[in-house]
Amino acid sequence: MSGLNVDTLIDDPGTRVIVCCGSGGVGKTTTAASIGVRAAERGRKTVVLTIDPARRLAQALGLEELGNTPKQVSVDGFAPTGELSAMMLDMRRTFDDMVLAHAGEKRAEEVLSNPFYKTISSSFSGTQEYMAMEKLGQLAAEGTWDLIIVDTPPSRSALDFLDAPQRLSTALDGRMIKLLTGPVKAGGWGIRKVVSAGFGLFAKAVSTIVGGQLLADASAFVQAFDGMFGGFRERARKTYELLRSTGTAFVVVAAPEPDALREASYFVERLEAESMPLSGLVVNRTHPVLAKLPAAKALTAADNLDAAGEAPLAAAVLRLHADRVAQAQRERRLVNRFTKAHPGVPLVHVPAMAADVHDVDGLRRIGERLTGA
Amino acid sequence: MTTPVVGWTEQIARARLHVVTGKGGTGKSTVAGALALALATGGRRVLLVEVEGRQGIAQLFDTQPLPYSEEKVASAPGGGEVRALHVDVEAALLEYLSMFYNLGFAGRTLRKMGAIEFATTLAPGLRDVLLTGKVKECVTRTDESGRHTYDAVVVDAPPTGRIVKFLDVTKAMADLAKVGPIKGQSDGVVRLLHSGDTAVHLVTLLEEMPVRETMEAVGELDGADLRPGAIILNRVRPPRLPAHSVTAAADGRVDAGRVREGLTSAGLALSADDLDGLVEETVEHAVRVQAEQRARERLAEVDLPAVELAELVDGVDTGALYELAEALVEQGVR
Known part of the structure; x- marks a missing residue:
């Protein structure tokens, strides 16, 4: 088993995107911010895209409000040779911007004022992930930064980040809604004939349950959306390709706990299956023994x-x-279990800080620990 | 200790539906399992319900992945038993629809096409309506003699950030269904969840973020007229330092000379490096104890009954679950 050294990653000018992923509560955001601080101090022009930072960490980075555009981090005692900007994702605004960019003014207005759009853009469970991808695509296309560090949305499962955009695509795809609103007209479904009777009932049932108005809104939304949809899908595909390119590095973060390591395992397997470039595993907040005494x-x-x-x-x-x-023994046992299943994955242990980190200095110290030092 | 541990109140003991929430990573599923076992202790029948589709209960009780049916997963001391139900949203929707429509085998096909997921996507509240609807059905179900099938139902619920949205389906439904079968159904659910039959327990660690989320969730529950039950402090570790040494040690002031003397008199001769290591471990311990103390003080503000579960160094297996259940029973859980 080799070690993961974050310096090797950030010193390689070929590394353009670092994605920090892992299940909720393992310290992804702090890890992303620490890598950002270190990369900037080692000369990279860096931007950190965070999703949901703890308030004090956001303050440490000067992110008092949701700006939805990167802002340069300038705080006392931080004078990197490179540059560090940071932003928090505003998912609603990113979605609005995307609609505005893809649709004519009139059509965009129609979409933005549709009640169903409000549901999809604020409470659909995959929207945050989709928008994080979209924002990553935008930042990469801008070309202002030579290293983009992405923190992934908090979710129970690390896999959501990869799956959610697909789920949202399905929801926005016109076929489903056409089936629900007028199953007879929907073409191209081989099974249509077989299920059409049941389907008619289902459509009726759904409309009873969710209400006819909602279905009508959804239908109007999808129709207005239809022309833009190709563009959306194309962008999502491009971002997906970006994620698979050699300039991208996935860093999986896990706490030395059974659940977090299990999620990390799933995620590592998934990255391998999709040939996504995995750099290694950060075992975050370990408790190494500091004195040799049994x-x-x-x-x-x-x-x-x-x-x-x-x-x-x-x-x-x-x-x-x-x-x-x-x-320490328990943590070692749990990590060994992971290593046995994934012997080729480089990893680094990041010992827990005594107190919560909420300044650049703390991030700097975590950065040091991320090198395995 | 500033949190008065008042344990399980009479009011909580009267509840038949125990909803267990907590920030991700606080161990809420483990606590839900232990609570189900504790409630079953002494011969009662308890159902443990999982709504988030991760098969956490099966892992916890070391059984095969659960089907969508109520399976016995454990016996409790004194003849009680715990059954578990893994609610599959799609199956629940089909089950629900079949009460009103005859979908025939189209149901399966619809499921394969993703149409059901799509329907729940269209109406995000629908998912929660189905889940809470199923929970209500389990809580109110009776056998031929009119006796409740389950003495208590424990729900391993969504995390604190989503709990009120999950439980308070009224709001979600007001926008969705103004009439129709689901309206009548959801009204019943709302009545149950807002009644004294339901208690919402919050699992937390003695750490800043989980405590903050707990406080926020309590506020939201109160605001939505839902009833917070107990705070369950999970994975509590014993403070080792004498209370008067904590502040100094957390500041980095550990009297290394005095530690060395003590070690020597206990027959231990350590290198300077190892002694430094011990001192550093002590400082980190003290900082943590202080943070835990602050967390307790903050939690005391919400003035809810609290119970504690100690950290299990070897992790949680089924045996450990019984230990945790016993600890709950000792603190009055019934």
Whole structure:
């Protein structure tokens, strides 16, 4: 098993996009921001696209509000030889911009004021992922930055990032809605005849449940959308190709916990299956043992001290050390399980910081840890 | 400890539907499993429901992936049993539709085409309506003698960020269905979820972000007139340092000389590096203990009953689940 060194990645001018992915709560955003700070300080012209940063991390990067366009990070004590910009994704606005860019003014207005558009653009579960992809495509097309770091939306499953755009495409594809609103007219479905009776009932049932108005809105939306759809799909395809190109590096982030590592496993397998360029796994927030003293020995000594009523501080130190040894062993066991299944995946352990990170200095220290130092 | 651990109140004990939510990564599925076992202890029948399609229950109880039916997954001490149901949204929709329409075998084909997923996409609330509808059916179902099939139902619910949206289907439905069969159905669900029969428990770790999300969720639940039940502090680790040493240690002031003396008198001779290592571990421990203390203080503000589960160093397997359940029973869960 080789190690993952983030410097090798960011020092290679061929690396144009780094995608940080992983399940929710593993520290993806912080990892992305740390890589960004380090890349900028090593001379890259960098932009970090974050999705949902913790408030204090956003403040650390000077991201007080959703701007939806990159803003240069300028804070005290940060004077990189390269450059760092950052932005938070505003999914609704990205969608609006996309509609405006693809449709004539009149048609865009029709789409934007459709109630169904409001649902799709704000609460459909795949929209955030789709828009993150769209924004990545835009930033890449602009050509202003030579390194784009993307943080992926928070979701339980890391796979959502790859699957959601497809789901949304299906929803926006005209065929489904045509089937629901007028199954007889829908062409090109070989199975139509077989199911048409059942389908008519289904369409009726759906319309009863979701209400005729909603279906009508959806239908109007899809019709207005139809002309733009080719353009949308083409863009999504281009971004997908960008993700598969050699200039892209996927960095999977996981906490040393069973669920997070299981998700990381799924994701690694999926990247391999789709020939997407995987750089490695960041095992985030580990607890390495800092003193060579076996846990059993520490506990025996602590018991002896307690029994003698002596040195309460030393006894406490010994006990917390024993806890730490047990935790480190557990983490090692879990990571070993991952490595056994994916022996070729380089990885780096990033020891946990004692406190939450919310300034550039903290990000810098995580950056150091990302090199395996 | 600033959080008064008042345990399981009489009011919570009266609830028959226990909804378990929490920020991702806090262990809510594990807690839901342990809670189901705890509630079943002493001979009761409990149903554990999974709504997010990840087969987490099957992993937790080390069984085959669950089909869309109520399967026994565990026996509880004292003759109780836990059954589990993995709700499949598409199957639930077809089941629901078949109450009104005869879809025949078209149902399966529709499913294959993705039409059902599409329908739930059109109306995002529909998914939650179906899930909560199924939950309500399980809670209110009775056998021939009129007795409830389940004494309690535990739901491994969506995370805190989505919980109110999930439970408060009224709002979602107001826009969707003003009349029709689903309206009547959803009214019943709303009544159950807003009644004393339902308690929404919030699982959290003693960390900043999960605690903040918990506080926000409590506010949202109150705002939506849903009933927060207990705060379940998960994976609580014992503080090792004497309380008076924590502040200094967190500031980096650990008396290394005194530690060395103590180690020597315990017969341990450590290198300077190892001693430094111990000191660093101690500082990190103290910083964490302080952060946990702050988290407890913040949680105390919401003034909800709380129970605690200790961190299991070896991770969670089915055996450990019984340990957690026992800990809950000891804190009054019933």
